[in-house]
Amino acid sequence: MVEVKFSDIGEGMNEGEIIHYFVKVGDEVNVDQPLVELQTDKMVAEIPAPAAGKIKNIHYDAGDVVTVGTVLMEIENNREKASSSDEMEEQHATATKEYSRFKMNKPKHKKFDRVLAAPYTRKIARDNDVDIETIQGTGPSGRVTEEDVLLVANQTSSSSEEGFSQTQVDVVDNEQETLGDTIPYKGIRKQTGIKLSHSLNTIPHVTHFDEADVTNLLEFRNELKESGENISVASFFVKAIVIALKEFRIFNAQLDEENEVIHLLKDYNIGIATNTKEGLLVPVINDVDQKSIRTISTEMKALTVKAQEGKITSDDMKQGTFTVNNVGPLGGIAATPIINHPQTGIMTFHKTKKRPVITDDDEIVIRSIMTLSFSFDHRVADGAESIAFVNRFIDLIESPKKLLLELI
Structure with a gap:
């Protein structure tokens, strides 16, 4: 098994919050494919796959806070799966078939089937319930920009409001009167709070x-x-x-x-x-x-x-x-x-x-x-x-x- 750890990605960053997983248990992944996105007190960072193989275990949920060195998931790499001669032959045949298909299709662009977008842009998309993979980017090389995401989000919001029933409005209003307004305490705000509290206490x-x-x-x-x-x-x-x-x-x-x-x-x-x-x-x-x-x-x-x-x-x-x-x-x-x-x-x-x-x-x-x-x-x-x-x-x-x- 290959362990995927939350490595030290910057001075003073000793923990981070898991924002989003790009994979699930059972998915096949390639080397350097993005696996998980974390928010530290200073930045949003993606952790790539250190080896090719199948995702066997994911140990934490989105929203959990983990420290540097924590094992987030495990990958069963291809060499482990090909432990017998039959498996070796099957893997070779599959590889040959995939290579032939690769030659016929001749891919020239993306290494992974994901649109180009910065981690922060992807975060904006998730916060607004927008599927970023469906957006046609207007940035360099087709990169999806923050403006692209917000444009789609505004269009979706307008459509939703048109179909929002009065009963639903009343329910929301009642909940707000009971619970009051809330602001998520996570991401940079939460990590900054943790760091400042540590400073004052130390x-x-x-x-x-x-x-x-x-x-x-x-x-x-x-x-x-x-x-x-x-x-x-x-x-x-x-x-x-x-x-x-x-x-x-x-x-x-x-x-x-x-x-x-x-x-x-x-x-x-x-x-x-x-x-x-x-x-x-x-x-x-x-x-x-x-x-x-x-x-x-x-x-x-x-x-x-x-x-x-x-x-x-x-x-x-x-x-x-x-x-x-x-x-x-x-x-x-x-x-x-x-x-x-x-x-x-x-x-x-x-x-x-x-x-x-x-x-x-x-x-x-x-x-x-x-x-x-x-x-x-x-x-x-x-x-x-x-x-x-x-x-x-x-x-x-x-x-x-x-x-x-x-x-x-």
Whole structure:
């Protein structure tokens, strides 16, 4: 028997929810044929067949949550079935017959009789009770897109509503009045909840609140914009974070409790907390210390769009060492962000407001003030270190020229 396991498909992904099986017991499968689709806290992934043969056992149901290393099903491969000489001869005859049929039909396209579609698109189809295999895709090479699925779903919904009796409407209304509305707690939302709960239960969080005068930075950004450089404000924050992290390495670290050591990480990979319709995702910009502010801005925008379109992959979210969260455009002046375990810190940028400020010369001026929240692991660092780290970050963004000097 060949075991089909839920293998480790990304850093930190230790469990996932079984969304859908593409096969059932007794089905014949080929090598690399998709068998099952799972939802982790970061992505939807398909597990392919490691060998050709017949599905003998399926150990879990759709909706079950399984951990990495779990055996999901077993395949009786062709060599096991051909254990006797008679079976060997029969298999050879069958293979010869199939090969002849293959030569006559001359297939040139799909390896499996399935339409081309991304796992996320297939999920949308299942959620809307649409048979994706019947859809003619409009994407490249006939790929079925999200728009194709939603178009069919809307057409089906309209047809169903026309034939919906008043009695059925009354029943539904009565059930809603009794039970109230519900939102499925599964997929990315559920996995994120599990991970955040683990972080809070494991890490003693401390949150430091502060504020920064970003007037000079905003003016500098506007100058760049007028010259044709459309750089996001958050990209300046990310670069300043990395400069501060290189001076306060304790916050670019991971605690290894088992071996009783704190690893000061040599890479500076910044996770960008991104709000999507499916839940919170954290794509990562790698090697930020080696990249220009222009490059950081470009990559940040691309990753945000990719996450919001449901096209993010596990590779996009690996090996983060520190996380930032820019909620300023949404509003709010403070929060207590939860650390992305096993990292040591996370910083959130809040709303910027114009406020009267008293200068050292006792003059009142109007300045743009941004509030920020920095949560850190108190097992790894202390309050004094957090204050010094945040002060260094503020110093860099309040004086963009100092920030530029650090890049030379």
